[in-house]
Amino acid sequence: MLSRLRVPKRRGDWLLGRWVAKRALVLAGEADTERSVAVLASASGAPEAFVLGRPVAASLSLSHSHGVAVAALGPAGSRVGVDLEAVEDRSAGFLVDWFTPSEQAFVAASGNGEEAFAATLVWSAKESVLKALREGLRVPPKEVEVAPGRGPADGDFRPFSARGPGCDEWEGWWRAEGGFVYSFVSKPSGGPPRPIG
Ligand SMILES: CC(C)(COP(=O)(O)OP(=O)(O)OC[C@H]1O[C@@H](n2cnc3c(N)ncnc32)[C@H](O)[C@@H]1OP(=O)(O)O)[C@@H](O)C(=O)NCCC(=O)NCCS
Incomplete structure (x- = not known):
């Protein structure tokens, strides 16, 4: 499940993230009020x-x-990861340092000025x-290789697959909206995320 909020200024992103997570937990019925929730x-x-x-069982x-x-929520015992990124240029060095050869080829093949996207x-x-691995950048990014499904830049969620460390297979979903890309993975996989707010 996904919950989102947009505010006009970049300041306060950390607080905004906390608020969106608390709101998602209320909308999902995990809490009566945002005030009762702590996100640590x-x-x-x-x-x-x-x-x-008390710890919330939902991930x-x-x-x-x-x-x-x-914010993304998953059932107790599941693993979820969500990320949003503003569409922007990334240097050739960034791609060489952090992308696998297959991922670099995907970007190179995008053409028509779509490389940044x-x-x-x-x-x-x-x-x-x-994030779903709960490791973040402590895992070298090249140890995760993603293969996005192609589709229009804006619209519904589109699938991607990913192979994590130890050949761990993941099924994920991505969507472009308003100059951002949203990505979501869960294990077990339950299809595209359902917006809740
Ligand atoms: C997780 C990480 C990939 C997020 O990168 P980002 O795109 O800059 O930021 P995002 O807004 O998308 O995500 C930030 C959120 O990820 C979450 N997060 C942080 N570490 C995480 C981890 N190990 N696993 C899962 N989620 C994590 C937090 O909720 C964080 O928000 P908060 O700081 O408000 O609590 C990255 O910051 C990271 O790996 N951090 C932890 C390890 C670290 O600090 N390494 C130093 C460099 S090696």
Whole structure:
């Protein structure tokens, strides 16, 4: 499940992420009020939610950028990862350092001035997997290889697949909207995320 909010200024992204996560937990019926929810960072940095001091069984992931935040919730015992990225150019060095040869080829083949979008999509999908692993950038990004499904730049969620460390297979979903790419993965896979707010 996804919950989003947009604010006009970049400042406060951290607070915005916390608020969106709390709102998502209320909308999902996990809490009566946002005030009863605490979202803390685990030792790895992964978010963990508590309602009235008790750990929430649902899994939580969040992302914030340029005044936009998104939170994803998954059922107890599942692993979820969500990421949003503003579409922007990434240098050749960035691609060489962080993308696998197959991912670099995907970006190069995008053509027609779509390289920035393709690179943003790959990076967002990769980060969603790194978050679902609860490792973030402690896992070298090249150890996760994503293969996005092609589709229009704006519209419904489109699939991507990813292989994580140890040949771990992931099924994810991406969507472009308003100059951002949103990516989401879950395990077990339950299809595209269902917006809740
Ligand atoms: C997780 C990470 C990939 C996010 O990158 P980002 O695109 O810059 O930021 P996003 O807004 O998309 O995501 C940030 C959120 O990811 C979550 N997050 C952080 N570490 C995480 C982890 N290990 N696993 C899952 N989620 C994590 C947090 O909720 C964080 O939001 P918060 O700081 O408001 O609590 C990256 O920041 C990271 O790996 N951080 C932890 C490790 C680290 O600091 N390494 C230093 C460099 S090696």
